[in-house]
Each structure stands twice: as C-alpha cells, then as structure tokens.
Amino acid sequence: MELLPREELQKIQLNRLKKILVRAYHNLPYYRKKLDEAGVDVYRLKTLEDLKHLPFTTKSDLRKSYPFGAIAEPMHNIVRIHSSSGTTGTATVVGYTRKDIETWAELMARTLCGCGVTEEDIIQVAFGYGLFTGGLGVHYGAEKLGATVVPASAGNTLRQIQILKDFNISVLCCTPSYALYLAEVARENHIDWSQTRFRLGIFGAEPWSEEMRAEIQKKLPIQAFDIYGLSEVIGPGVAFECEEHQGLHISEDHFLPEIIDPETGETLPEGTEGELVFTTLTKEGTPVIRYRTGDISALYYEPCRCGRTLVRMKRVASRTDDMLIVRGVNVYPSQIESVLLSFDGVEPHYQIVLTRENYLDKMEIHVEVSPEVFSDEVKKLEQLRNAIQEKLKAELNLSSEVKLLEPKSLQRTEGKARRVLDLRKKEGSK
Structure with missing residues (x-):
C-alpha cells in the first residue's frame, strides 16, 4: 500500500469512500441530515473530485x-x-x-516501522494511557510490529x-x-547516555518546530521523528515521518x-498551506466525512x-485555533518558538502571556536561559533580551516584551506543554 502507483491507490480510495458514505448516511442521523441538506445522493458518487461537494x-x-x-454501530459491536x-x-x-482496533494496530506498526523501529527494539511508551488515544495506540502498534513494549505511561520522570x-530502552514515545523535560532531569542527575541503547524518539500530540527537534537531538542521543494523529480520526497512526524528514506520509x-x-472552505492546490481535512475510509465505529482538524499544513504528492x-x-x-490576534496582528506560537530557539543559550521552555492595559493588548514572552x-x-543579559525582542518584532511585525528567566522557573508538564496564558478576557476591557 505504501508503494502503490497513485492510479491504483485512487481506485481503492474511491471504492472505500463510496462504502463509508453509504454507511454514514444510513447509520448516523446527523450525517443523513447534513447530506440531505447539501443535496448529496450518496449512491451517485463518481470520482474523488466529488468529495468537495x-x-x-x-x-x-x-x-x-x-x-x-x-x-x-450497535454498542455490542463496540469494543x-x-x-x-x-x-x-x-x-x-x-x-x-x-x-477498527486491528486496523489501528496495523497503522501504528506501519508508523513505527517508517520511523525506523524494528522487532529488536524495546519501546518505552510515555504517552498517557486511558481515554487519551496516544498510549494504547502506540502500545498495540509496537506489539503488532513485534517490538518489546514497556507501558510506562506519563509522569514520574x-x-x-x-x-x-x-x-x-532503545525507543522513547x-x-x-516532555522529552525536553526528561533530558533536563537526566542532565541534573548526571545520566551517561553512552551507557544506554537509546537511539530513537517518536514524538507527537502537540505541534513542535524544527528548532525544537534540533534541541531534543542535542540533549538526547537520538534521532527524533514526528508522528501525527487525532482521536476523532483514529488516534496516532494517521501520518509519520520517514528517515528523509521531508514531511509526514x-x-x-x-x-x-x-x-x-x-475561511472559505474552498479546496486548495498542492503545496498551498491551509486547514487539513480528513475523511476516514475504513473506520467502522466512528466514521467521519471531511473532518476539519484545525491543523495548518500542506500536501505534497511527489x-x-x-x-x-x-x-x-x-x-x-500551528492550528487555526492556536492563532493569537494581538493588536490586530495574527501570531502563531510556532513563530515565536522558532525565533527564541535561534539564539544560543535560550532554553526551549517558554510561555506567551497576553494581558490588556488601557484597552491595548500587551504580549510578554517569558523564556528560560541556560545556567551559564x-x-x-x-549587560550581556540585556543585550540578549534586546536582540530577541528585535528579531521577534521583525518576524511578527509586532512589539513584545521579553523576560529572561533562570532555569526551571516555568512549570514543567508531563503532557502537552501550555505555551499561552491569555489573561485578556479575565481582565475585561481594561
């Protein structure tokens, strides 16, 4: 499937799309209502181009x-x-x-294999287990691949x-x-990574930049891979990086x-950035049609x-709902992260604090720097702070105030990092 000519793959996609559309129409009242209102006859889908209707x-x-x-599905079919x-x-x-569970395991095995995992690896799964899809998704895929799984779950660094x-352990997920926090604690405890088999890190569940990848690979003896998924579609296993690191398959x-x-909902051409939308082709339990993920991406078919x-x-x-509007300017946290991590001595631990004074938005960026x-x-700290502020202004076309903090000033998290603290609504108009 990963090597099929596009014409063959599209035939499979169209056949599966027709089936899932009929399934959704007959089994889910809200889809029947949506499709009827749109004037769609689910039995007359002819080509993949019809998807846009x-x-x-x-x-x-x-x-x-x-x-x-x-x-x-009836609940007795849901496991x-x-x-x-x-x-x-x-x-x-x-x-x-x-x-669905078997399909998910197969997809996660494909994902891990694409990142370089083999049956010889021992994988530590430090995603949370439970209602969150991350832990169990990776777990089942690793077992399907034949690797050894250590279900560590999140926390207790x-x-x-x-x-x-x-x-x-040779692979961490x-x-x-959290990988950066783990590296920080390991450094404080004088861990000698050369005495371990640690070689791969497979990370997901939150947006992260190329600069953060470089930081992780500098602080841990691993090659870092990005994986992508969301619970509404299936969980992790939707897309993965290969060793080329040229996007996620x-x-x-x-x-x-x-x-x-x-904004318009119009389909955009290859290579153009916009909102990522997915239609599930094989999901039985909860099929979704043209699900708007809110994630900003682009597609490349070569x-x-x-x-x-x-x-x-x-x-x-970034995400459509991650976008911050500060004094009329659109700002994504990923832009700020890229600027911060372009400076030597700046740590990948930061928080964007938004407040409102005298009816005007104010943006402060709190970022830790290395102990050195x-x-x-x-005077040197002031020079660094000014340099960061100038580069941020050039990147964002917006003034901000940067505060350099000593190491470990910001609260660490075992799950998704909280990058933005928006206090504007709490403070009202003033």
Whole structure:
C-alpha cells in the first residue's frame, strides 16, 4: 500500500469512500441530515473530485452527539471507547469495533516501522494511557510490529529515566515537550547516555518546530521523528515521518486528506498551506466525512526519496485555533518558538502571556536561559533580551516584551506543554 502507483491507490480510495458514505448516511442521523441538506445522493458518487461537494464535519458536530451519537454501530459491536479531555468543552467520544482496533494496530506498526523501529527494539511508551488515544495506540502498534513494549505511561520522570537505563530502552514515545523535560532531569542527575541503547524518539500530540527537534537531538542521543494523529480520526497512526524528514506520509489507504481555505472552505492546490481535512475510509465505529482538524499544513504528492508514494503532509506547526490576534496582528506560537530557539543559550521552555492595559493588548514572552547565560553579567543579559525582542518584532511585525528567566522557573508538564496564558478576557476591557 505504501508503494502503490497513485492510479491504483485512487481506485481503492474511491471504492472505500463510496462504502463509508453509504454507511454514514444510513447509520448516523446527523450525517443523513447534513447530506440531505447539501443535496448529496450518496449512491451517485463518481470520482474523488466529488468529495468537495460533501459537507464538512466539525468538532462541534461530534460534541453535539455526546456521548454515543457519533457511533455508527450497535454498542455490542463496540469494543473500545476513547474520548478527548473535554477541557475546552464537551468531550468528543469515538468508538472502535474489533476491526477498527486491528486496523489501528496495523497503522501504528506501519508508523513505527517508517520511523525506523524494528522487532529488536524495546519501546518505552510515555504517552498517557486511558481515554487519551496516544498510549494504547502506540502500545498495540509496537506489539503488532513485534517490538518489546514497556507501558510506562506519563509522569514520574525519575522513574522514567531509571527504566530507560535499566531496561535497555532503545525507543522513547512521548510528547516533545516532555522529552525536553526528561533530558533536563537526566542532565541534573548526571545520566551517561553512552551507557544506554537509546537511539530513537517518536514524538507527537502537540505541534513542535524544527528548532525544537534540533534541541531534543542535542540533549538526547537520538534521532527524533514526528508522528501525527487525532482521536476523532483514529488516534496516532494517521501520518509519520520517514528517515528523509521531508514531511509526514499519510496512510491514504485509510484516510483521504484535503487542504482547504479555513475561511472559505474552498479546496486548495498542492503545496498551498491551509486547514487539513480528513475523511476516514475504513473506520467502522466512528466514521467521519471531511473532518476539519484545525491543523495548518500542506500536501505534497511527489513520491518521497524513501520510495513511498503516499502523499506527504507538511509537519503541523500551528492550528487555526492556536492563532493569537494581538493588536490586530495574527501570531502563531510556532513563530515565536522558532525565533527564541535561534539564539544560543535560550532554553526551549517558554510561555506567551497576553494581558490588556488601557484597552491595548500587551504580549510578554517569558523564556528560560541556560545556567551559564543567566549567571552572566547584567549587560550581556540585556543585550540578549534586546536582540530577541528585535528579531521577534521583525518576524511578527509586532512589539513584545521579553523576560529572561533562570532555569526551571516555568512549570514543567508531563503532557502537552501550555505555551499561552491569555489573561485578556479575565481582565475585561481594561
């Protein structure tokens, strides 16, 4: 499947799309309503081009279906339930049939293999286990591949480091921000990585930049790979980097991708950045049609140097809902991260704090620096701070105030890093 000529792959996609469309129409009332309102005859889909005439699905649609309204099978056919955290609203709930679980394991085995994992590896899974899809998704895929799995789950960093050493771990799977925290704790405890088998890091669940990849690879003896997935589609296993690091290969035999203009909904051409949209082609429990992910990416159809013909997506550095509007200027945290990490001595631990004074937005960037830099004379710190502020202004076309902090000033997290603290609403108009 990973090497098929595009014409053959498209035949498979069209056949599966026709089936999933009929399935959704007959088994999910909200899809029947959407498709009827759009004037779509699910039996008259002729080509993949017809996809653009189908209605979108949003997170709001799934939330309105809480808890089981998005499940297209009788509950006795559902063997697993996962859901989002619900921290930003009602949780989205997805159901998996036995076949879905088998498909997911196969996709994650493909993902891990694409990143260089073999059956000889011992994998430490430091994603959370439970309703979050990350831990169990990677776990089942690693077992399918034949690797040895250590289900460490998230948290207890000193214990994680001990396991890395004592269990001869060669592959770590977690969020990239947690990998950096683990590296920091390991350095404080004088861990000698040369005495371990540690060689690969497979990271996902949050956007991260090329600069952060460089930081991780500098602080840990690994090659870092990006993987992509989301619970509404299946979980991790939707796309993965190969050794070329030229975008993430999407498993197109199971997920049909599009890039759209987030404002107009129009489909955008190859290579153009926009919002990533997925239609599941094989999911039984919770099929989704044209699901708007909110992730900003682009698609590239030219075959990769690795030999795979699967379309590649640009790694996700931002989301439509991550975009900050500060004094009328659109700002993405990924832009700020790239600037910060371009300076020597600046640590990859930062927070963007938004406040409002006298009806005007104010943006402060709190960032840690290395112990050596922080112990420098005040004049050198001031020069560094000014240089960062000037580069940020040139990049963002917006003034901001940078505060350099001593190491470990910002709170660490075992899951997704909280990069933005927006206090404007709490402070009202003033």
